Amino acid sequence: xxxxxxxxxxxxxxxxxxxxxxxxxxxxxxxxxxxxxxxxxxxxxxxxxxxxxxxxxxxxxxxxxxxxxxxxxxxxxxxxxxxxxxxxxxxxxxxxxxxxxxxxxxxxxxxxxxxxxxxxxxxxxxxxxxxxxxxxxxxxxxxxxxxxxxxxxxxxxxxxxxxxxxxxxxxxx
Amino acid sequence: xxxxxxxxxxxxxxxxxxxxxxxxxxxxxxxxxxxxxxxxxxxxxxxxxxxxxxxxxxxxxxxxxxxxxxxxxxxxxxxxxxxxxxxxxxxxxxxxxxxxxxxxxxxxxxxxxxxxxxxxxxxxxxxxxxxxxxxxxxxxxxxxxxxxxxxxxxxxxxxxxxxxxxxxxxxxxxxxxxxxxxxxxxxxxxxxxxxxxxxxxxxxxxxxxxxxxxxxxxxxxxxxxxxxxxxxxxxxxxxxxxxxxxxxxxxxxxxxxxxxxxxxxxxxxxxxxxxxxxxxxxx
Numbered sequence: 451x452x453x454x455x456x457x458x459x460x461x462x463x464x465x466x467x468x469x470x471x472x473x474x475x476x477x478x479x480x481x482x483x484x485x486x487x488x489x490x491x492x493x494x495x496x497x498x499x500x501x502x503x504x505x506x507x508x509x510x511x512x513x514x515x516x517x518x519x520x521x522x523x524x525x526x527x528x529x530x531x532x533x534x535x536x537x538x539x540x541x542x543x544x545x546x547x548x549x550x551x552x553x554x555x556x557x558x559x560x561x562x563x564x565x566x567x568x569x570x571x572x573x574x575x576x577x578x579x580x581x582x583x584x585x586x587x588x589x590x591x592x593x594x595x596x597x598x599x600x601x602x603x604x605x606x607x608x609x610x611x612x613x614x615x616x617x618x619x620x621x622x623x
Numbered sequence: 624x625x626x627x628x629x630x631x632x633x634x635x636x637x638x639x640x641x642x643x644x645x646x647x648x649x650x651x652x653x654x655x656x657x658x659x660x661x662x663x664x665x666x667x668x669x670x671x672x673x674x675x676x677x678x679x680x681x682x683x684x685x686x687x688x689x690x691x692x693x694x695x696x697x698x699x700x701x702x703x704x705x706x707x708x709x710x711x712x713x714x715x716x717x718x719x720x721x722x723x724x725x726x727x728x729x730x731x732x733x734x735x736x737x738x739x740x741x742x743x744x745x746x747x748x749x750x751x752x753x754x755x756x757x758x759x760x761x762x763x764x765x766x767x768x769x770x771x772x773x774x775x776x777x778x779x780x781x782x783x784x785x786x787x788x789x790x791x792x793x794x795x796x797x798x799x800x801x802x803x804x805x806x807x808x809x810x811x812x813x814x815x816x817x818x819x820x821x822x823x824x825x826x827x828x829x830x831x832x833x834x835x836x837x838x839x840x841x842x843x844x845x846x847x848x849x850x851x852x853x854x855x856x857x858x859x860x861x862x863x864x865x866x867x868x869x870x871x872x873x874x875x876x877x878x879x880x881x882x883x884x885x886x887x888x889x890x891x892x893x894x895x896x897x898x899x900x901x902x903x904x905x906x
Contacts, residue, residue, distance in 0.1 A: 472677050476684070478879055484816035486743045486879065505636045507628065513643050520650075522677070524739055524750070527650030534643045538636070586651060587744060596815075600743075 455557075459499065462619055463515060466495045469615060471522045479607060487600045489607040491615050492519050492529075493579050496537050497571065498619065501548075501556040505541055512537035525587070532583040536575060543574045560616040572612055580605050689882060696768040696883060730848045732885040733757055735765075738782070742817035742879045747787040749773060753886060754781045764846030764887040770853050770876035771795055772884050774846055783886075789817050789878055796844050797822055797853055797872075800837040807841045810853065810872065817878045819857060822870035827861050831868065834858065838872050845892040 470492045479487060496512050516533030520526045544558070547570045560568050580601040588597055739750035753759050755778050765772040765785050773793065777784040788795055791814045798807035799822075808824035822838060825831075836856040842849025852875060859870040889895075 472680055475677065484818065486817065488743075504632045506631050506634055506639050509636075509639060509643055510631070513647070516647070524741070524748070525651075526653075527647045530650065531644055531647030534640065534647060538640045589651070593745075 455500070458622060462498060462622060463495050465619065466492050466615065467518065469611075470519065474611065475522070479603075482599070482603055485596070485599050485603060487603040487607070489604065489611050490580070490583070491608065491612045493533065493536055493575060494572075494612050494615055494619075496533060496540065497575055498558060498616075501544065501558060505538065508537040508540060509534050528583065528586045531586050532579055535582050536579045539578045540575070543571065543578070546574060547571045559620055560613075561620045568616065569609075569613070572609055572616070576605055576608055576612075580608065692768075693883065729889065729891055731888040731890065733759060733888060735783075735884050735886055737882050737884060740787075740879075740881065742787075742789055745791050745814040747789040747817075748776070749785040749787055749881075749884075751783050751785060751884060751886070752781065754779050754783050756780050758888065759783045759886055762846070762892075763889070764844075765884050766847060766851050766887060767876050767881055767884050770874055771840060771847055771851060772876070772878075772881065775886065787878070788812060788820065795820075795847070795853070796841045797838050798841045799825075799831065799856070800839045800850075800852075807843065808867075808870075810838070818874060820854070820872050820874060822856075822872050823867060825868045825870065827866055827868055829868070831856065831859050831870070838870075845889045845895055847887060848889075 470490070474489050474491065477489070479489070481487070492515070495515055496508070499508060499511065512533040513530055516530035517526075519529040519533075523529065547563070547567050556562070558568075558571065563571065581597065584597040584601050584604075733753055735751040735753040737749055738752050741747045741749075749765075749772065751759075751765070759775060759778050761775055761778055763775045765775060771788055773785040773787040773790070775783050776786045786793060788810070789812050791812060793812060795810040796807060797810040806825055806829045808822050810820050810822050812820050834856055838853045838856060840847040840849060840851040840853065854872045854874040854876075857871040857873040859868050861867070862869055
């Protein structure tokens with residue numbers, strides 16, 4: 451990992467952070483009945499880290515980026531835990547969507563993966579991330595219906611905005 | 624740095640995963656406990672710092688609507704002046720004085736902007752941009768133009784954190800407005816729908832006639848002035864085997880996008896609390 455790729459990764463994080471905190475956090479989506487939900491694009495940051503990166507380093511980066519998001523949401527630990535889980539699961543998800551024998555320096559992106567594999571990559575990741583996130587938010591089996599419904603609602607908007615953002619960030623590589 | 628990265632790669636991934644997860648869970652549990660007072664205070668400072676920047680930009684998106692709302696709020700407040708025993712001929716700054724031989728000011732209001740808010744958790748808090756510097760103290764009530772918002776829990780120099788009425792531990796003394804309906808109960812929240820609260824502890828021999836009855840504060844606490852509108856009766860029932868009504872109240876305030884609020888300063892709060900403490904000692 452040289453300094454120019456470090457710079458690119460930091461730039462990506464700033465763009466994603468701005469969209470998450472300055473824009474999406476302020477947006478109130480039309481609630482379904484009493485179920486309010488939010489859109490999360492920030493897991494995209496973890497998905498876009500280089501392919502060959504060791505999972506330990508991945509989890510550490512996810513941990514600290516999760517802390518930064520949590521500081522803005524006043525939910526210390528919730529995003530952090532979810533991000534660490536996603537980082538841990540990423541190699542397994544990538545193994546599902548990527549062909550074998552790929553270059554170590556490969557960085558996953560919308561352009562390099564083509565649309566359909568990238569969509570699968572995002573969908574699998576959010577299927578891991580969102581249920582775990584809402585479990586951390588409610589922290590009790592009493593709210594199982596809320597956890598399921600909110601995960602599904604949030605899944606739809608999150609995947610939508612993540613794909614748009616991935617299209618924008620594609621220009622950075 | 625390189626030595627650190629090489630060392631990092633040699634750590635067992637699963638062990639590191641569980642260590643990081645454990646640290647996160649520890650943070651969550653500490654954060655969610657109401658007792659984490661010191662931590663919440665400092666977290667409020669961090670989020671207050673980030674939140675006010677984000678709010679400043681977010682405000683531009685709906686400046687026009689907020690302006691209209693603000694105008695409305697001013698007119699509502701003016702309408703309340705006489706009721707709250709204000710002498711309308713003096714400005715708010717001088718209200719703490721004894722105005723004439725019969726009228727003494729009880730309630731003052733500090734206007735505040737919401738810089739952070741949540742409605743989707745079982746225990747919700749708001750951050751306001753007023754603090755010790757502006758005269759805010761703990762246990763002051765917070766209201767909006769159309770309802771009650773909560774009670775100040777933590778105060779820093781420039782910000783305060785308000786325990787929302789949408790908090791499973793929150794209780795508001797409330798009654799149904801009307802001459803012959805002066806019975807009262809507690810307004811509580813069960814932690815699910817941010818549009819509704821439940822009015823409990825009203826004995827069933829009291830008749831509730833209209834569905835559109837207005838629910839208001841009683842003034843039986845030092846938090847809120849009497850007669851602040853909270854919401855409307857949505858439906859009511861008497862659960863089997865219970866001697867009390869269960870009344871579902873639809874809140875007037877949209878808790879999810881509230882931006883402006885007034886912190887209620889009860890000038891007599893200390894006096895009342897000291898007096899009540901003395902009475903309690905005798906018992």
